[in-house]
Amino acid sequence: MASDEALMLDLRRGSRDAFEELFARYRDAIYGFFRRRIPADGRAEDLTQETFLAVLAAAHRYEPRATVRSYLFGIAFHLLSSERRKQEREAPAIAEPAATPVLDESLWLREALSKLDATEREMLMLREYEQLSYGEIAALLKIPVNTVRSRLFRARMALKALLQEA
Amino acid sequence: MHTIQPDELMAYLDGELPAERATFAASHLGTCAECQRLAADLRDLSDRMAAWQVEVSVLRAPEVEQKIATGRPWYMWKPLWVMTPVLLLVAFLQFAPRYERARVVRLGLPTAPQAKGRMPKTMNSVGELIAHSANLSLIAGNFDQARDAMQDILKRHHAYIAYLTINAEASSTRTLDATIRTPDSQLDATIRELKSLGRVLQEGRSGEEVTLQSIDLDARLANARNTEQRLTELLKRRTDKLSDVLDVENQISTTRGQIEQMEAERKSLDTRIQYAKLDLRITEVYRSPTDSRLRNAAMEGWRSLGDSLIAVAAFVLFDGPLILLWCAILFFPARYAWRRFRR
Numbered sequence: 001m002a003s004d005e006a007l008m009l010d011l012r013r014g015s016r017d018a019f020e021e022l023f024a025r026y027r028d029a030i031y032g033f034f035r036r037r038i039p040a041d042g043r044a045e046d047l048t049q050e051t052f053l054a055v056l057a058a059a060h061r062y063e064p065r066a067t068v069r070s071y072l073f074g075i076a077f078h079l080l081s082s083e084r085r086k087q088e089r090e091a092p093a094i095a096e097p098a099a100t101p102v103l104d105e106s107l108w109l110r111e112a113l114s115k116l117d118a119t120e121r122e123m124l125m126l127r128e129y130e131q132l133s134y135g136e137i138a139a140l141l142k143i144p145v146n147t148v149r150s151r152l153f154r155a156r157m158a159l160k161a162l163l164q165e166a
Numbered sequence: 167m168h169t170i171q172p173d174e175l176m177a178y179l180d181g182e183l184p185a186e187r188a189t190f191a192a193s194h195l196g197t198c199a200e201c202q203r204l205a206a207d208l209r210d211l212s213d214r215m216a217a218w219q220v221e222v223s224v225l226r227a228p229e230v231e232q233k234i235a236t237g238r239p240w241y242m243w244k245p246l247w248v249m250t251p252v253l254l255l256v257a258f259l260q261f262a263p264r265y266e267r268a269r270v271v272r273l274g275l276p277t278a279p280q281a282k283g284r285m286p287k288t289m290n291s292v293g294e295l296i297a298h299s300a301n302l303s304l305i306a307g308n309f310d311q312a313r314d315a316m317q318d319i320l321k322r323h324h325a326y327i328a329y330l331t332i333n334a335e336a337s338s339t340r341t342l343d344a345t346i347r348t349p350d351s352q353l354d355a356t357i358r359e360l361k362s363l364g365r366v367l368q369e370g371r372s373g374e375e376v377t378l379q380s381i382d383l384d385a386r387l388a389n390a391r392n393t394e395q396r397l398t399e400l401l402k403r404r405t406d407k408l409s410d411v412l413d414v415e416n417q418i419s420t421t422r423g424q425i426e427q428m429e430a431e432r433k434s435l436d437t438r439i440q441y442a443k444l445d446l447r448i449t450e451v452y453r454s455p456t457d458s459r460l461r462n463a464a465m466e467g468w469r470s471l472g473d474s475l476i477a478v479a480a481f482v483l484f485d486g487p488l489i490l491l492w493c494a495i496l497f498f499p500a501r502y503a504w505r506r507f508r509r
Contacts, residue, residue, distance in 0.1 A: 106219070
C-alpha cells in the first residue's frame with residue numbers, strides 16, 4: 001500500500017486515484033476533527049470539503065517536509081480558526097466544543113472538556129482524537145514541545161478531576 | 167522514590183519518549199505502585215474520551231473534485247486578494263509624485279528636468295559667445311585614489327589645472343581645491359566623470375554672455391591699431407621740430423601699450439570662451455572617533471525621524487481628504503466581502 005507521502009506526490013503530478021485514496025483515508029478523521037469542534041450542523045461537512053479542496057488547490061506546492069497527517073490537520077486547523085473567528089462575530093455566545101445530537105453518554109465528557117483552558121483542551125483533543133504527536137501539536141499551535149508535554153499532562157489531570165466531580 | 171516525573175510517564179504511555187528513557191520508564195513502572203495508579207488513570211481517561219464518537223461523514227471524493235472543477239466565484243480568486251494591496255500601493259505612488267510636483271510649484275522651485283537643461287556651448291545658435299563656469303564639491307572615501315583619478319580624467323579630456331592646493335593639516339580631513347580649465351566642449355563629460363570620484367555635496371553651473379564684451383574689445387583693438395599705424399606714418403613723413411617728434415613717439419608708445427593690454431584681454435577672453443572654468447573641491451571623508459560617530463548617528467536619526475514625520479504629515483494633509491473619501495466609499499463593500507467570504 002502506498003504511503004501517504006507517496007500519494008501526495010502522485011497527487012501533485014495530477015493523479016486522481018491518489019486524491020481518492022487520500023480522501024478515503026482521512027475523510028472521517030478530518031470530519032471528526034470539525035464535528036467535535038463546530039456546533040453548527042452541516043458546517044463540519046462543509047469544512048471537511050474545504051479542507052480537501054485546499055489540498056487539491058495547493059497540491060502542486062506540496063513539499064514532503066512533514067507527514068501528510070499533520071499537513072492535513074494543519075489545513076483543517078487553519079480553517080477551524082477562521083470559522084471560529086467568523087462565529088465569534090456572528091454569535092459570540094456559542095460554547096465549545098460542539099455538542100453532538102447523538103451518543104449522549106459523552107455528555108459529561110463534553111461538559112468537562114468545555115471547562116478546560118482552550119489551548120489545553122485543543123492539545124488534549126488533538127492528541128486523543130487526531131492522534132497527533134507532541135511535535136505535531138507543537139508545530140500546529142506554535143508552542144515548544146516541552147510546553148505541550150507539561151500542559152497536556154495538566155489538561156489530563158484537570159479533566160480527570162472534572163470527570164470525578166461529575 | 168520516583169525517578170521519573172509524572173508528565174514523563176504520560177509521555178512514555180503516549181510513545182513520546184526516546185528509546186533509552188522509555189526502557190527506564192517501563193522498568194520503573196513495573197515496580198512503582200503509585201506510577202502504576204497514574205498510568206491506569208491516564209489509560210482510563212483515554213478510554214473515557216474515546217467514548218465520544220461522531221457519526222461518519224457522507225462526503226464523497228467526486229463531490230469535492232466536482233466543486234473544484236466548477237471553479238470558484240471571482241471573489242474567491244486568491245490573486246484578487248493579493249492584487250488589491252498592490253493596486254492600492256500603485257495608487258499611493260500615483261499620489262506621491264503629484265504631491266511633490268505641486269509642492270515644487272508652490273515653492274517656486276525649478277523642477278528637475280528644467281534644472282538639468284544643458285548650458286549653451288562656446289557660440290550658441292544665435293551667435294552669442296558664452297563663457298561657461300561650474301563648481302563641484304565632492305566628498306571622497308579614498309582621497310589619494312580620488313586625486314589620482316582626477317588627474318587621469320583631466321588628461322583624458324585635455325583639461326589642465328590652473329590652480330591647485332591641498333590642505334592636509336594633522337588631525338583633520340584633507341581637502342583639495344582646484345581651478346580646472348577644460349575645453350568647453352568637454353565640460354559636461356569632465357564633470358560627469360569627476361562626479362564618480364565621490365559623493366556630490368554641491369554642484370553649480372553658470373554661463374556668462376561675453377558677446378558684447380568681445381565685439382567691443384575687437385573694435386577698440388582695431389581702432390588702437392589704426393591709430394598706431396597713422397601715428398607711425400605721421401612720424402615718417404613729418405620733419406617738424408624735435409619736441410613734436412617726441413610727442414608723436416610718446417603717443418605711439420602709449421597706443422602700443424593699450425594694444426598689448428587689449429590683446430592680453432582678447433587672449434584671456436578667448437581662453438574663457440574656449441576653456442570652461444571648473445572649481446573643484448574634494449574633501450576626504452571625516453573619520454571621527456566612535457563616540458562622535460554614535461552621537462552624530464543619533465542626531466541624524468532624530469533628524470530623519472523628524473523629517474519623516476513632517477513628510478507623513480504633509481502627505482496626510484495633502485492627500486488625506488481624498489484617501490478618506492475613498493475609504494468611506496470602499497469600507498462597507500470591503501467589510502461585507504471580508505465577512506462573507508473570509509476563510
